[in-house]
Amino acid sequence: DRGIRSATPEEIRAGLTADVYFVGTQQILQHLHKQEQVVAAEVFANHAGILAGVEETLALLAPLPVTVEALEEGRAVAEKEVVMRITGRYGDFGLFETAILGILASSSGWATAAREVVEAAHPVPVFSFGARHVHPAVASVMDRAALVGGAQGASSILGARQAGETPSGTMPHALLLMVGDTVEAARAYDQVMPPEAPRVVLVDTFKDEAEEAIRVAEALDGRLGAIRLDTPRERGGVTPGLVREVRARLKQAGYPDVGVFVSGGLTPERIIALKEAGVTGFGVGSYIAAASPLDMTMDLKMVEGRPVAKRGRIPGLTDNPHLTVKLANAPEMRG
Amino acid sequence: DRGIRSATPEEIRAGLTADVYFVGTQQILQHLHKQEQVVAAEVFANHAGILAGVEETLALLAPLPVTVEALEEGRAVAEKEVVMRITGRYGDFGLFETAILGILASSSGWATAAREVVEAAHPVPVFSFGARHVHPAVASVMDRAALVGGAQGASSILGARQAGETPSGTMPHALLLMVGDTVEAARAYDQVMPPEAPRVVLVDTFKDEAEEAIRVAEALDGRLGAIRLDTPRERGGVTPGLVREVRARLKQAGYPDVGVFVSGGLTPERIIALKEAGVTGFGVGSYIAAASPLDMTMDLKMVEGRPVAKRGRIPGLTDNPHLTVKLANAPEMRG
Amino acid sequence: DRGIRSATPEEIRAGLTADVYFVGTQQILQHLHKQEQVVAAEVFANHAGILAGVEETLALLAPLPVTVEALEEGRAVAEKEVVMRITGRYGDFGLFETAILGILASSSGWATAAREVVEAAHPVPVFSFGARHVHPAVASVMDRAALVGGAQGASSILGARQAGETPSGTMPHALLLMVGDTVEAARAYDQVMPPEAPRVVLVDTFKDEAEEAIRVAEALDGRLGAIRLDTPRERGGVTPGLVREVRARLKQAGYPDVGVFVSGGLTPERIIALKEAGVTGFGVGSYIAAASPLDMTMDLKMVEGRPVAKRGRIPGLTDNPHLTVKLANAPEMRG
Amino acid sequence: DRGIRSATPEEIRAGLTADVYFVGTQQILQHLHKQEQVVAAEVFANHAGILAGVEETLALLAPLPVTVEALEEGRAVAEKEVVMRITGRYGDFGLFETAILGILASSSGWATAAREVVEAAHPVPVFSFGARHVHPAVASVMDRAALVGGAQGASSILGARQAGETPSGTMPHALLLMVGDTVEAARAYDQVMPPEAPRVVLVDTFKDEAEEAIRVAEALDGRLGAIRLDTPRERGGVTPGLVREVRARLKQAGYPDVGVFVSGGLTPERIIALKEAGVTGFGVGSYIAAASPLDMTMDLKMVEGRPVAKRGRIPGLTDNPHLTVKLANAPEMRG
Amino acid sequence: DRGIRSATPEEIRAGLTADVYFVGTQQILQHLHKQEQVVAAEVFANHAGILAGVEETLALLAPLPVTVEALEEGRAVAEKEVVMRITGRYGDFGLFETAILGILASSSGWATAAREVVEAAHPVPVFSFGARHVHPAVASVMDRAALVGGAQGASSILGARQAGETPSGTMPHALLLMVGDTVEAARAYDQVMPPEAPRVVLVDTFKDEAEEAIRVAEALDGRLGAIRLDTPRERGGVTPGLVREVRARLKQAGYPDVGVFVSGGLTPERIIALKEAGVTGFGVGSYIAAASPLDMTMDLKMVEGRPVAKRGRIPGLTDNPHLTVKLANAPEMRG
Amino acid sequence: DRGIRSATPEEIRAGLTADVYFVGTQQILQHLHKQEQVVAAEVFANHAGILAGVEETLALLAPLPVTVEALEEGRAVAEKEVVMRITGRYGDFGLFETAILGILASSSGWATAAREVVEAAHPVPVFSFGARHVHPAVASVMDRAALVGGAQGASSILGARQAGETPSGTMPHALLLMVGDTVEAARAYDQVMPPEAPRVVLVDTFKDEAEEAIRVAEALDGRLGAIRLDTPRERGGVTPGLVREVRARLKQAGYPDVGVFVSGGLTPERIIALKEAGVTGFGVGSYIAAASPLDMTMDLKMVEGRPVAKRGRIPGLTDNPHLTVKLANAPEMRG
Numbered sequence A, B, C, D, E, F: 001d002r003g004i005r006s007a008t009p010e011e012i013r014a015g016l017t018a019d020v021y022f023v024g025t026q027q028i029l030q031h032l033h034k035q036e037q038v039v040a041a042e043v044f045a046n047h048a049g050i051l052a053g054v055e056e057t058l059a060l061l062a063p064l065p066v067t068v069e070a071l072e073e074g075r076a077v078a079e080k081e082v083v084m085r086i087t088g089r090y091g092d093f094g095l096f097e098t099a100i101l102g103i104l105a106s107s108s109g110w111a112t113a114a115r116e117v118v119e120a121a122h123p124v125p126v127f128s129f130g131a132r133h134v135h136p137a138v139a140s141v142m143d144r145a146a147l148v149g150g151a152q153g154a155s156s157i158l159g160a161r162q163a164g165e166t167p168s169g170t171m172p173h174a175l176l177l178m179v180g181d182t183v184e185a186a187r188a189y190d191q192v193m194p195p196e197a198p199r200v201v202l203v204d205t206f207k208d209e210a211e212e213a214i215r216v217a218e219a220l221d222g223r224l225g226a227i228r229l230d231t232p233r234e235r236g237g238v239t240p241g242l243v244r245e246v247r248a249r250l251k252q253a254g255y256p257d258v259g260v261f262v263s264g265g266l267t268p269e270r271i272i273a274l275k276e277a278g279v280t281g282f283g284v285g286s287y288i289a290a291a292s293p294l295d296m297t298m299d300l301k302m303v304e305g306r307p308v309a310k311r312g313r314i315p316g317l318t319d320n321p322h323l324t325v326k327l328a329n330a331p332e333m334r335g
């Protein structure tokens, strides 16, 4: 299905996503009768951040005759800290350097950004709403990393399943526009949804948010869990003042327990201000999705018991007591 | 294969990467007997940039009874410009909003960053070296977007195939460290490689780059295409002065035609300075790979002939003469 | 009426608003038999700006035996440019130095700020809405200065009279809140107002501005001149996007000729952006009202034909060909 | 006296300084038979600052059938804090909204700036010298606000009277220029002034300030209270070094008790530096006079017992235990 | 005379100011039988600037068996431009590397700064007043460099001689303080000085500068060439306003031709503003004296006909057509 | 020897480096019969810093009939603190004002900068390598001042002697380039040097620094004291990463005790980062050599017992208990 251009797990396992220059390497090693050398390679992070993607990397490496030591997912790692060490014949794992670094770097980048918003929002929960900013092939990878970083749920179906969530209750602007009235749509949604699903109704489509919030609260008669504010930038976005007012007007109308869920261009700074105004849930999209990868480097540090390194790095294994053995299938290294 | 967590093309086509709240929408529309309404939705970019991902989106939509108008891939789009319009029954395509936006946003983000470095490097060619910074499932999507943005080649195997490249000739630091000497590795590589592949030898692993460059040039005796400089930050990175010196020393040693290929932390500013110093090729990784998605929004603008829009947007279709019909399978809209 | 603490014109003419140290001066001059000396004093602006307050100053000086040369109101003056020269016995006008400088400085400060917003808004008209930011005793002085600076009208009753305006047509939020519905209030206002007064209805009190604008346009059936947007900061203020959307929705509803009048925290930067979005009138309050006075200095430059100056200034009259004689009642200076 | 354009207390009481759109309001309310509604309006400050103008506002409202609660003058108020609440028939006080806000905003702006310089100068006294920067109609209003903010005296005659000061003793540059010598002028001033008035002599008109200070001290033979430094910017202004030198030279000449009073372009930063150098009094003009109004907003919050508010504000009365009843003449509100 | 710690010309010629590590070098070369090798060394500037010190360097090298090519003094050189090339046996000149670089770097640094102020002041002349900021051993070197950079004269006796000036006419503050009166000192100075020396009298010691200027002009009765202003920072320094006022007052007193010479903390920015105010001469001290050396590097580029260079530089001679042969005493280089 | 333009100690003592206007002063004083007046002059620093040059100044003044009080060399002085007081007949010492200020200002400027790098490097020693940035006549003056500021040694021969150092052991790039190989040069240098001199070998000329360091360590077989890194900017300069790597590789090769000496463009910031990486010695050139002079002012404060001062200064002696009498040869002051 090359219409959709992302690689399948089979293609990844077949090494097709590797950098091309790994291809000739095995051939050259054979030419030089060095293909049986056992080596140790270390992966380190170029910046501090939250580590993620370890489990997926282990799943990629599990079938191979390699030994892998690694840190735990979700751990805060320091700049230049070694996060994984792979020992084995280079020909057996070298082709996967690109994939390993890519999995760790992208997942850790997302987890790091998620941690930032989670800390800003604490104790109000954060949900990963970033699926629409990344390629669908990796939407659930991102959602998984956001959960590692502390998010409480995620918007993509695969991501929500990872969080053990049932498909959660809110609705797209499109539905409201087709129905033509928020209250009518909210009533239908209330009738169709399973009783245990929380009712979260988007109230910024047609009318003033405060007006619509009260209309919907009245229509759902106690079953409304939260309203969702996603006011676009053209209308000034969601401000702390809007949240305070909506909460106050709902309370005056007899609905003090209706929550306020906010989404749209959220950053740690905005989250802090909105939390103080009474928000009960945040949906964070681009702050997580557009996070830079936490770039990783893999360096060969031992070749058959001999410490090596390229210029700029220190030869030999790097001490990190937090590494634990995850796979133990490598042939023995000679020295 | 849920060890590798990325979604397969089949899962994407099955809607499993959608935001969960699209799931209940179809049910609600049926409850309200509105499932047959024909609507028009427009996608616009929230920032200016280079459009990519259109072809992949069309491949996703091709099996559906929808009509699609879109701009061409590679086109520079303005802030808020409509880049795609989809007409059809909402139930037939709504589930794909997340995937469509994700494909367009991520690909356009990468293409936009690629265009920036390509313009800085012009006329020196740029190659996408970012595979190691993104999840392997999307490495080739990124490489494809970089080509749309003007890159001349890409480092991932799938990416290189898209560029019609044969696996290109360079080598990892790991190979050099196992062999133990750059010249020995270069000789083996020269013997193993097909004659038409350009010989590009990495010269920053063991010794001074200038010294190594001359040793390799002598060893390959006229067959050396270029040396590659990737000096790490710990050693000051690749500076214009280093490039000038290496070129001058190669020339004095009788190798005026050996190119200098540079990689490692390149940005448009550094590229401009290095180009002036005589670089003949650039490998750009994180500048492209870590680019923010060019965030896209999809808005319903017509429902059965009636202009609509949520607050903050202008109801009805937006005029854009550059849109052309790509698919034409929608049922007719009633008005 | 010392409950209201501002000074009356009579008190000003009686010198009660002078700096106290002018009081003893006349006594000392008599003690020294110098009270008959004829002197020339020059007033200059310490910064560039728009000159205003000249007519009011002349009205203050008219009863006195002095000769006054001055520049015209509304003229752009340079830093340190002499704007007025007063010749006469010091005892006859010295007591008014404080008042003269105060009138010129405050009026010129307001006129300068008004000119800035008028230039930003050009050709869209600006109205001075600053009365609520200044003491009521000087609200009409400020409105007068804003007119000198180029404003087309002013909101205070005395200010509007100076502009030759009939009390213009808009309404306070309070009226709307008492009536309880914008349309009901708009209808009553339409019935009560004289036919020639333009109908300008405030639409941000209860409901979404776009929704309310259309409701009002329909209710007034062709007689609506403009809607007024004054959305508070808590709701994101008035954005260019809101203006564009309201105009588009009004046009789609069949009211392309209804204007959009905007007020609330306007600055030259915001005015430029809003003008592009289609605003047809601006009400500017604090930008004009809170303008710094254009500080003025009065220096004695001749005493009975002898050039004098304090340290830091150049003795003798300053050449300025744009000064013209406004009053000519001084006794002759001996030299 | 429309030559002088400021409004008289009578005009203010007659509502002529109101925004014109309050005029039609009463008519519309009658048209709708709502003129008897009793409402509550709250005034809040948009920024933190020092409250002033309360007494003058109460004097304006005293004749009306309204109940007024307010904070005390001189109190530090927080952003958005309610500073006054007015209850009554809207028709009875609505016309005064402009005046009330203008009095409170302008007075509080001046008091806030005065407090800043007073705190910087503490314990050295500050005098308000700003009369020449504002319209004479409000010079005493500003001086009164400066006293509320902590100033010890004021330069305008009406302002000085409010501070209970006898006209204080200093002299204008003009007097010195007419007399032609500082010592001669100082002697005459000493002879003319009442014995209890402190002798403060301006010493920067003709000669070096230190030289002149000693000449004057010798001439007044123990009766000199202070010299005043007002060196213009063209001569480098008054620096801490100048103050230190003048004090030292006076002390060496046998006049250690002569004070140094400084004026001219003072800001909190300069005051702090000058205080350390030994200044004994500050005359602050434009820092106080050019202060921005502390902008105030009046919102209707109750209509006949029903909580109301425009969008962006929270309906109903705002709790502020520091409000106390100042006037109690409103008819009862029905609910 | 080691009380005064500077080195004598003899010590410099004897190599005692060299970096110590040049000492062993000759010994090692002999040990290796390489002392007869003829080499070429190039000196380049690390920044753009004005070249000075060339003649002094040539004087140092003249007795040696070397060939020297160099650029002209006063020339603007580019970053990295070769300014001098020395050919000879290394043992014959290597010991002087430190001295050569020191002469060129310090002189060029001073000349570069002088050029900046000269360009700012043009066409008003600049005099180097920096002797008091540098060690007396190099005061005349600095003055010489300032002349190369465009200064018209210099304050040190040796510096003034280089400019062909007779000891110029001004006076120290100390003289004035001993005499006790500026006019008395000026008269004595006028009587003692040779008739052709311009009379420049310092007028900021006792009294107001303007007052003193006129007193002196009257006392010298047409023979006063200029007054000098050097007002200290404690008194606000020399401002453009002070210059304008002094010039105006001198002109009004009948002395339009008396110049105004300014010194004290001058920078290019201040010079530009003061020049517009009418200054007729500038004395610049610390801006020239405290200039950073224009750091120079000497690199060996040829050894017996073989291009060499250390890492970071390009082996072999650098083309610079502006170099001309200044000395031609080297033995021939073998190759 | 006017080829070398610096002044000799004899010329300095003869007053030839004085500002020319001191020349006429003595003549004028005689003309006025004031040459016998005894005066006191104080020197103060215009900025805070480290005092140096006192001993040299005393050596200059020792032959004169003056009394000198001064602070100690190396003392931290405050802004405006009096550092020296000279009492005597003005004619006996006035001519030396320029030289005194120049010695103190330049030495104190260098000492102040040296102190900054010494504090950054503490406890790692700093050596003054700045001789090549200053005129050779003052290279040893600068080195002496650096020692006063805390440097442990200096590179110039005269400077090293002052530090009691034997000519220390390192080598110029030129030697290495003539020999053609670092190891060969190191061996020769090891054979030629006295046994007690530490072997410090420059390793950045030909090959990778780490490679060369190990080659040299092996060649000198335990006698290598330190390698020196001076990597030029074109090659990225010396980074903390390079230092760490070189130290680690030397240790792995069995040479853990070889030090790392770093030079080249060092600043306090870079020194702090490099110290953490394990540097054992710093050679600081331009940071010390290019330091601004700590500008000094000399003011006459007493004339025959009468306190005097120019405008801007306070007449009479300034109290500073840290001044101690260094010379006591002045005639008595009358008063």
Ligand SMILES: [Zn+2]
Pocket: A173, A204, A205, A229, A230, A231, A232, B310
């Ligand atoms: Zn929304």
Ligand SMILES: [Zn+2]
Pocket: A046, A047, A295
């Ligand atoms: Zn990075």
Ligand SMILES: [Zn+2]
Pocket: A310, B173, B204, B205, B229, B230, B231, B232
């Ligand atoms: Zn590399």
Ligand SMILES: [Zn+2]
Pocket: B046, B047, B295
């Ligand atoms: Zn965006």
Ligand SMILES: [Zn+2]
Pocket: C173, C204, C205, C229, C230, C231, C232, D310
């Ligand atoms: Zn409003």
Ligand SMILES: [Zn+2]
Pocket: C046, C047, C295
């Ligand atoms: Zn001003």
Ligand SMILES: [Zn+2]
Pocket: C310, D173, D204, D205, D229, D230, D231, D232
């Ligand atoms: Zn003054």
Ligand SMILES: [Zn+2]
Pocket: D046, D047, D295
């Ligand atoms: Zn405000």
Ligand SMILES: [Zn+2]
Pocket: E173, E204, E205, E229, E230, E231, E232, F310
């Ligand atoms: Zn001076």
Ligand SMILES: [Zn+2]
Pocket: E046, E047, E295
């Ligand atoms: Zn430099």
Ligand SMILES: [Zn+2]
Pocket: E310, F173, F204, F205, F229, F230, F231, F232
């Ligand atoms: Zn080096």
Ligand SMILES: [Zn+2]
Pocket: F046, F047, F295
């Ligand atoms: Zn300074």
